[in-house]
Amino acid sequence: MEALFIFIAKASGLITLFYFAYYFLLRKETFFNSSRWFLLAGLLTSVILPFVIYTKVIWIDPAPVVYEPVSYVPIANHNYIPSHTSQIAEEEPFEINWNLVSLAVYTLGFAAFMIKFGIDFYSLNSVLKGKKIEQQEDFKFVDVNENIAPFSYFDYIVYNSSLYSEAELQSILEHEKVHSDQYHTVDVIISRIFCILFWFNPIIWLYKKAILQNLEFIADNEASKKISDKKAYQYTLLKITTHETCVAITNHFYQSLIKKRIVMLNKNQSKKWHYWKYYAIIPALGAFVLLFQIKTIAQEKKRAQENEITVSKNQDSEIFKISKSTTDQELKDLTAKLKTDHNIDIKISDVKRNSKNEITAIKIRMVKENGKMQIIEMNSSDAIKDCSVVLNTDDEGNKDISLITEGQTEHPLVTRNNVVIKDFNENDADPVVGNSAVAPVAPAAPVAPVFPAEPMPPLPAIDMSKMPRPPAAPTNPKDKVAMAKFEKEMAEFEKKMEAFEPDLSNYEKQIDAIMAERSAIFEKQMEQYEVAMEKFNSNMEKFNIDMKFKYGNDSKEYENGIKQYEKDMKQYEFDMKQHEKAMQQHAKDMKQREKDMKQREKDMKQREKDLKAWEKENRKA
DSSP, X not given: OHHHHHHHHHHHHHHHHHHHHIIIIITTSSOHHHHHHHHHHHHHHHHHGGGOOEEEEEEEOOOOOOOOOOOOOOOTTOOOOOOTTOOOOSSOOOOOOHHHHHHHHHHHHHHHHHXXXXXXXXXXXXXXXXXXXXXXXXXXXXXXXXXXXXXEETTEEEEOGGGSOHHHHHHHHHHHHXXXXXXXXXXXXXXXXXXXXXXXXHHHHHHHHXXXXXXXXXXXXHHHHHOSOHHHHHHHHHHHTTOOBOOTTSEESOOSOHHHHHHHHTSOOOOGGGGGGGGGHHHHHHHHHHHHSEEEEEEEOOXXXXXXXXXXXXXXXXXXXEOTTOOHHHHHHHHHHHHHHHOOEEEEEEEEEOTTSOEEEEEEEEEOTTSEEEEEEEEOSSOOOOEXXXXXXXXXXXXXXXXXXXXXXXSOOOOSTTEEEEEEETTSOOTTTTTTSOOOOOOOOOOOOOOOOOOOOOOOOOOGGGSOOOOOOOSOTTOHHHHHHHHHHHHHHHHHHHTTHHHHHHXXXXXXXXHHHHHXXXXXXXXXXXXXXHHHHHHHHHHHHHHHHHHOTTSHHHHHHHHHHHHHHHHHHHHHXXXXXXXXXXXXXXXXXXHHHHHHHHHHXXXXXXXXXHHHHHHHO
């Protein structure tokens, strides 16, 4: 799962890199076809390059194994207890697996957008189903009755001929033929698929918009070469903007940003030396490979002979060393050797290993001849340090055995984090904490913050009756004086229309400022809450260790402590659910606001449509 998240992060980073390169260097250039292939190459590179990994192996000499004599003096009647810095607990505390949560959220979003993709295909099929198709050359023309924007889908070109004059229809068809002839539908579908795969990344939606906009630039540029009156073509673009219905996953003749399309139609051809901008991405890709795609592996040279359990002897002691790479069979051989040669019972359990088959956790329990029991436990996310079983023999032939960890030179004590060594009589209570001492107290879990949910300001009121009326177009488009006057009146009309935009714009800014302030407060509270939860988890680990060594795993006190911990974790889960509920309510409120804004925009468009209908009736009159 970690590998999947790393791939998604790398691919998203590459998509962002290509988008910014296009946005800052290429979007104003007129190399439209080159930009098309640049944007497509960016998408393909983002999913291929993360799999290209160069492995660099560095061979190092193995660390020398040095066995020094161990002088061990057994001390009777000494007992050792764990320090609060120990992190050992046989039962892992409850914690949320954020990897699974993230995967579930990603899967839900992926499924939702896949369903939307299927619905769009169904809608497209509904438009084409049962319609009369006219085959001309390599194109299939479909004349429909619905009031939809003209579009192309592979070799299909769909339009409503009753809405346009013959000259306008010719401009539209030339435009859509370019889309169909150059297979622009493939670009649309690829960009849509990437939006589904990386739906959580806002850059991919901007990337898709850039692809669609560049395709329109290509079609406009090629169509204008075949049309003698370029100005009439531009008026056709303005006329098509009145259409409200568009079919998804197709190339629409109508697109937003009509002004940009007209500007690009009238822009001078970019100079050829500007092509260097396409190669500016290469150094950035090289830096990406050097930083993230080179894996260095250090390997030790093989020793002539290896034995993971090393036995070292001197005059009075015998040492059995256990390392991180000791196998399960070698551990069994160790227990059998101690039992056979020295009649010593030693039990090794709770062995855990990582992906490299290295030991990360182990528990060694040993009962001495004097009835004392010693336990050593090591648990870590990394491989364990070396530990040893030390067998000492005095002058009279008496044997004493002890467990020590790496770095110990004398007595078995707590030597480092994640290592617990305890030496006590098997049937005795802990002499330090004792049965009469106060039982450890479980820490209380912190309370999760709630996202602020105060009411939002109301939408601004707009008087639709005060909206200006659009000027009437001259009946003769070739009358230059009348057309100049009409263009001047249209400019004044647009200026008056812009006077209605500040109210909605100011309202949006007000909402953004309120949500930014609330989000900042909530994020700060969440940071404090996460710090408190980390402290709580650390205290719970200490509590579990204290309970285990004071009462034992099977005692009622330990069981009660675990129940209290489970109760606290249920409260934590409840707090998180309340937090999620508050966030869902917040999202619901924002959707309602967005719905109100869309309704207000719809009213504005309806008003404009009514005005145009009124203008059409006046012309007939």
